[in-house]
Amino acid sequence: MNQRSRAEATAPAQQTTHDPSESQKERTEHAAHSQRAAHRSHSGQAKPPAKPAQAAAQPVQAAVTGRLPLVYVVRQLVVDHWLSKSDADRVLAIGDRERYGHPIAVLAEMNFRTPDAHRRLLDLETLTQWLAEKAGLPYQHIDPLRVDFTRVVDVMSSAYATGYSILPIAVTPAEVVVATCEPFLEEWVREIEQISKKTVKRVVANPVDIARYTTEFYKLAQQVKGASKTGAANPLSNFEQLVELGSKVEANDAHVIHIVDWILQYAFDQRASDIHMEPKRDQGVVRFRIDGVLHQVYQVPPGVMHAMTSRIKLLGRMDVVERRRPQDGRIKTRAGGAGGREVEIRLSTLPTAFGEKLVMRIFDPEVVVRSYAELGFSDGEAKIWSELIRRPSGIVLVTGPTGSGKTTTLYSTLKQLATDEVNVSTVEDPIEMVDGTLNQMQVQPGIELGFADGLRALMRQDPDVIMVGEVRDRETAEMAVQAALTGHLVFSTLHTNDAASSVARLVELGVPRYLVNATLIGVLAQRLVRTLCPSCKAEQSGPDETMWRDLVAPWRSPPPHTVYAPAGCLECRRTGYLGRTGLIELLVMSDAIRVLIGRGCELQELREQAAREGLRSLRVSGAEKVVLGVTTIDEVLRAAPPFAD
């Protein structure tokens, strides 16, 4: 940097005395110069960030400038009663640790606790919050899902960001939000404001995240830009041609491969159950479903989204060129790279107005197969269910709307039954999770292999336990009944509101009442509710009598004195919820119930008889989980229907 511009940089006020036109010219020159400097700084010559201040000469209360020295941080923590004198002495005795990393990161690794009664752990986030307060700046945890990395990287070069330990995380028309872990290093602010012509808003974020995401964002942005360029280099006007060429060239582009891999790993890390890739008019949108709720993750240029979709279709062995018909596919991959657990991804595409939409459903075997407790069964229910599924023959139904966890329950159940002595066969549409211990058949309507046909073929294969994906029609229902009558245990699903309604549904499908009575042995109705994040859930006083009575009606139980409400922390992505569990309503057929069914009773009569015999409604199952502090009343009311309709 030459003398003139350095002088300008340190004495901006002088500019106001200049002739306006000249001043404008100078500013422009300066901005251009700074931009060059910003991009040149990786050579290490342009304006190195300040050296750490001399620790020994630093009085405790004095304001710091430049990079944070470890000694300053330690002493300030002692002043603020966050660190005991003896712990501080231990750190300082080890000597000058600056070269091993950011002081905050160094201290966080030592797992100190506050000397007061709270014994609060001084972890990375806690120390970062402290630092933010010290610097009088807002604290922010960087959520990579909320950073539009293709935009923020245009604010400054990667070398410039690294040089000052900063990372732009948001850009608006008027403002650039820049995360820093060196809040007393401020010399870059003016430079960036001049280059970007926006106000810089500084926030303090933890040094480990800043370093990690600086590398990731700049690399990913480069990949996206590289991929966009490849697409733009083919100036074909014929759209179809472009698509064909694009699908061949771009899908294997190294940039695209990297972006797709990164998105998949990211989805696994975030416990996403689905990834949606949606083409819009000007942008491709990537969204993750986490605990049942969609979160927008990224926007990428349409060409890049197209290449990503092609890449994924290629991995799923789908017809890459075919874009006008819906297709299905499947990918097996490993979470966390080679050596990680195997994850299955089911793909489906749909032609939409702006291109092909792709949805990936993630089936993580660790998530799919669960223990009964994790599925939401109480000990008593688990015992009844275990007994039911070990009967030699009969029909067991699992019921609930789409997304109520039926598949998880069925796979978890079948996995327990499939042993060396027991043949478990399935007819599914589609096969949601391929499992080595099961014999699974995929329904293929194209060649007239429906549920009923599949089931008929299966019966000749000498199975012990059969799972039929869904009973949708009379033919399938009749086949299931036949299988049960000939000594097989048959599992299937129905879409009904509660357990008792399943009986009515079978009758509607054309199964005579006496055959329902002869074959049906039990029905499990279920729903999923989000579970409260154990790290941040907040105690509250219990609900009022009336509200509670409505929830558990017609059962009676006193309302709990305390319940928990969602708060929000880093672990749960500030939603207050982490994971899901099931609400369970288990109907076991009895003689009394069979008499009622034979008579063609009203649904409510059936429900009440079942309740007398021990059935608890979905809402009661939920209320129990509220009492245990697992979920909230709102979640239960949202998911479960009232007992009487």
Ligand SMILES: [Zn+2]
């Ligand atoms: Zn939380």
